[in-house]
Amino acid sequence: MTYHLPPPASTSSLVAWRAGLISGLGAPGLALIASFIGFGALARELGLSLPQSMLSTVTIWAVPGQMALAEMQALEADFFAIVVAVTLINARFLPMTLPLFAYLGSHRGGIARKASLYGLGQFVALTFWTGSMRVMPLLPMAQRMPWLYGFGLSCIGVSIVATGVGYAAASALPVALKLALVFLNPLFFLLVFSADVKGAGNIAAILAGAAIGLAVHPFWPDWSLMAGGVVGDSFAFVIGEKMGARRSKPAEPDSREP
Amino acid sequence: MDSLLGSRDLWLFALIVAAGLGSYLWRGLGVWLSGRVTLDSPVLRWVTCVSYAMLAALVARMLMMPEGPLAAAPLLDRVIGCAIGLGALFLLKRNTLAAVLIGAGTLALLSVLRAQGWL
Incomplete structure (x- = not known):
């Protein structure tokens, strides 16, 4: 078991919070470290400052969006074009947030309850989501929110430090290793696409997105990602729906109540 | 100042x-x-697809037409790095982290070999 759980009988939020915090320092932390060291190095090479690189880890909090921002600002793209690109590339957070927050029960409650739910929303990103979806069914309702806060804080904390380490390493390392660092993230997502993505629609979306993005880029660099994303996707989406291929459904929470 | x-x-x-x-x-x-x-609505599936397609466009661009230091590595080296990474992924029973490190290591090795004039 990679994740730490509080003892089931414990009613202390602090114990649950600490268990979440420790969970973020295990295997999930390792993946984040590799990924954000790569991003830190890339950000420096593309001209962001150290505080800017680290701030993007807090605000955008997902490597694909951060890579898009770093790349597009280096190409001197338009402010608005970059914001739209990062926003759309992070659209997958919507379908990820839904099943995770279903585990937290009713949203009813005062301002404090609402603030803690919406605050927690900021943590949603791939590594946090995968770990949380695995752990939520194992915890009683009262321990879920504090565990998620602990896990989210250590995930982001580890990643901020890794961003700084990658940034510093980019200038200190020999060229060959620097090359390997900036290669980490694009290669990682290529491999994830090859290994994990299921469903005719999603596969078509990836191939069409890549092809259209590459074809449009030389003529229309600011908007090539959007062209690849929206045009390629809509085309692929129709194919997926027409073929009646059922995508692997996002996991529904098996029990919403403890 | x-x-x-x-x-x-x-x-x-x-x-x-x-x-x-x-x-x-x-x-x-x-x-x-x-x-x-509900989670299984067409709108949600479309939104997820946009995200995948844009990420694919970004990754394809970063590998094929990169900015920054990757641009200095020849296209052939980048393709070999990707191919070795993909091969490692399937040989290592889908251990993504190890496969990424092997692929990136390959690119670094090729760069050293070129710098030494052995390639």
Whole structure:
């Protein structure tokens, strides 16, 4: 078991919070470290400052969006074009947030309850989501929110430090290793696409997105990602729906109540 | 001291905050909608597909037409690095982290060999 759980009988939020915090320092932390060291190095090479690189880890909090921002600002793209690109590339957070927050029960409650739910929303990103979806069914309702806060804080904390380490390493390392660092993230997502993505629609979306993005880029660099994303996707989406291929459904929470 | 925060710096900070707000839009909307909509709606599937297709466009561009130091590595080396990474992924029973390190290591090795004049 990679994740730490509080003892089931414990009613202390602090114990649950600490268990979440420790969970973020295990295997999930390792993946984040590799990924954000790569991003830190890339950000420096593309001209962001150290505080800017680290701030993007807090605000955008997902490597694909951060890579898009770093790349597009280096190409001197338009402010608005970059914001739209990062926003759309992070659209997958919507379908990820839904099943995770279903585990937290009713949203009813005062301002404090609402603030803690919406605050927690900021943590949603791939590594946090995968770990949380695995752990939520194992915890009683009262321990879920504090565990998620602990896990989210250590995930982001580890990643901020890794961003700084990658940034510093980019200038200190020999060229060959620097090359390997900036290669980490694009290669990682290529491999994830090859290994994990299921469903005719999603596969078509990836191939069409890549092809259209590459074809449009030389003529229309600011908007090539959007062209690849929206045009390629809509085309692929129709194919997926027409073929009646059922995508692997996002996991529904098996029990919403403890 | 007057150029401590040049206008390009401020522009970038504003950009990073604005892009963060744009990203939070989906997260906040997800929190608001959780428990109110079903997961298997066509709109949600379309939104997920946009995200995948844009990420694919970004990754394809970063590997084929990169900015920064990757541009200095020949296209052939980048393709070999990807191919070795993919091969490792399937040989290592889908251990992504190890496969990524092997693929990136390959690119570094090729770069050293070229610098030494052995390639």
